[in-house]
Amino acid sequence: MKRRTIALTVAAATLAAAGCAGMKAGDDGAAFKKMMQSSFSDKGIAKVDRLVQDEGQAACSSDQPPTEAVARRIEAQALATMQWPAGGNYIGDWKAGEKLAQSGKGMTWSDNSVDPATNGGNCYNCHQITSAEISYGTIGPSLWNYGKLRGVKNLNDPAAAPVIQYTWGKIWNSKAYAACSNMPRFGDHKLLNQDQIRDLMALLLDPNSPVNQ
Amino acid sequence: MRQAIPLAAAAVLALAAAPAAWAQAKSAAEGIAEYREMLADGNPAELYEAKGEEVWKTPDGPNKVSLEKCDLGKGPGVVKGVFVELPRYFADTGRMQDLESRLVTCMVTLQGFKAEDIVNDAFRKDEKGDVEAMATWIAGQSRGMRFNLPQGHAQERDFYDMGKKAFFYRGGTHDFSCASCHGQDGKRIRLQDLPNLTGNPGDGIGFAAWPAYRVGNGQMWGMQHRLNDCYRQQRFPYPGYISEVTIALATYMGVNAKGALSVAPALKR
Numbered sequence: 001m002k003r004r005t006i007a008l009t010v011a012a013a014t015l016a017a018a019g020c021a022g023m024k025a026g027d028d029g030a031a032f033k034k035m036m037q038s039s040f041s042d043k044g045i046a047k048v049d050r051l052v053q054d055e056g057q058a059a060c061s062s063d064q065p066p067t068e069a070v071a072r073r074i075e076a077q078a079l080a081t082m083q084w085p086a087g088g089n090y091i092g093d094w095k096a097g098e099k100l101a102q103s104g105k106g107m108t109w110s111d112n113s114v115d116p117a118t119n120g121g122n123c124y125n126c127h128q129i130t131s132a133e134i135s136y137g138t139i140g141p142s143l144w145n146y147g148k149l150r151g152v153k154n155l156n157d158p159a160a161a162p163v164i165q166y167t168w169g170k171i172w173n174s175k176a177y178a179a180c181s182n183m184p185r186f187g188d189h190k191l192l193n194q195d196q197i198r199d200l201m202a203l204l205l206d207p208n209s210p211v212n213q
Numbered sequence: 214m215r216q217a218i219p220l221a222a223a224a225v226l227a228l229a230a231a232p233a234a235w236a237q238a239k240s241a242a243e244g245i246a247e248y249r250e251m252l253a254d255g256n257p258a259e260l261y262e263a264k265g266e267e268v269w270k271t272p273d274g275p276n277k278v279s280l281e282k283c284d285l286g287k288g289p290g291v292v293k294g295v296f297v298e299l300p301r302y303f304a305d306t307g308r309m310q311d312l313e314s315r316l317v318t319c320m321v322t323l324q325g326f327k328a329e330d331i332v333n334d335a336f337r338k339d340e341k342g343d344v345e346a347m348a349t350w351i352a353g354q355s356r357g358m359r360f361n362l363p364q365g366h367a368q369e370r371d372f373y374d375m376g377k378k379a380f381f382y383r384g385g386t387h388d389f390s391c392a393s394c395h396g397q398d399g400k401r402i403r404l405q406d407l408p409n410l411t412g413n414p415g416d417g418i419g420f421a422a423w424p425a426y427r428v429g430n431g432q433m434w435g436m437q438h439r440l441n442d443c444y445r446q447q448r449f450p451y452p453g454y455i456s457e458v459t460i461a462l463a464t465y466m467g468v469n470a471k472g473a474l475s476v477a478p479a480l481k482r
């Protein structure tokens with residue numbers, strides 16, 4: 001009980017500091033804070049501290065986008081904290097990547113572990129990826145022929161390096177390239193580990209992946 | 214079965230005219246539409262409507278009385294037309310209430326149940342299951358009517374505003390808000406169409422479809438259960454049953470759906 005109280009105090013402070021984008025003038029958001037605090041409770045791995053917003057979440061929490069200045073600051077901060085892969089090794093196994101892309105598992109109150117190794121990538125929920133999987137979502141852009149369309153013929157060719165790096169960055173922390181992207185920050189938020197992201201990279205970029213046939 | 218021949222013809226045309234992937238997608242979508250149509254001939258929600266009517270009329274609880282004097286907004290015992298005007302402000306409780314919240318109030322004040330016991334029941338079980346069955350029946354009593362939530366009371370307008378804030382509130386491990394999935398037209402998760410709930414998504418869609426029987430898992434879900442599972446998939450902490458945030462979201466979606474025809478209880482994937 002004690003831990004929850006502390007977390008909620010932090011949440012309240014964050015809400016107040018962020019000024020809750022979209023709020024009416026003169027409204028300090030006290031009623032909204034109270035509503036959120038009284039409505040949610042811990043369940044399993046999903047604790048109430050998940051309601052605590054960082055600057056980016058707060059800035060992207062209304063029907064109006066943040067100002068250009070705020071958006072650029074969020075993107076710059078995300079880029080500055082990016083973790084590039086150990087040993088410069090970007091590419092794993094596309095077959096393992098396809099399995100991850102299919103799985104939507106992880107991080108709900110009905111999941112048991114916060115270990116990224118137990119999570120899926122949720123990719124097909126929002127993206128078309130291989131042409132064989134017809135059950136795909138459309139919230140994100142189609143990724144079919146992702147590497148081919150970007151001219152990646154040889155992963156070791158220096159000309160492929162910029163798109164490889166961008167793709168890693170987009171999966172690790174999508175907010176580096178679009179402050180209010182709908183895409184989760186898979187690496188930055190420890191939803192997937194580096195090995196898993198390497199496998200997804202291979203699915204998208206390996207010339208032998210079915211994505212690029 | 215009348216549809217079988219046109220469907221086969223369409224599939225042949227599609228195969229001849231288009232890449233294989235497109236043809237598969239087309240026939241899969243048509244197959245699902247056909248499946249839904251077959252099921253719509255007999256929506257299992259009817260069984261829950263029958264149960265709900267019986268629960269409403271049967272004396273129960275420590276006080277051994279029925280709920281037939283329960284006031285759902287249009288006077289004691291009136292069930293027709295109440296669903297398309299909820300959530301609304303109730304003067305006797307001084308609160309905004311949706312249908313399930315109001316039924317719990319009546320079970321407490323008339324029958325003598327304890328609210329926390331019902332709140333803590335599992336979905337579809339015990340007294341909470343009774344609330345959901347009654348909500349299914351009462352929703353059915355407004356079938357074909359149009360949503361018209363009142364916005365005259367200050368709390369009704371405040372809850373709309375707070376519901377809107379909650380709808381766009383990003384949080385959790387995945388940065389999701391309700392708007393991540395339900396803020397644009399024409400989007401899908403996998404093959405599931407996502408209604409845009411920031412406006413009126415149309416007759417019988419979104420707020421105007423729940424309670425609904427879910428074919429995929431064979432379960433009858435009320436709007437409270439629907440919102441609860443949305444928050445689970447958003448990776449949020451647990452929203453309490455009939456908690457303020459759920460009532461505020463329902464007010465936001467319900468007011469946005471003004472003029473939409475209610476088809477609840479609907480049949481869902």
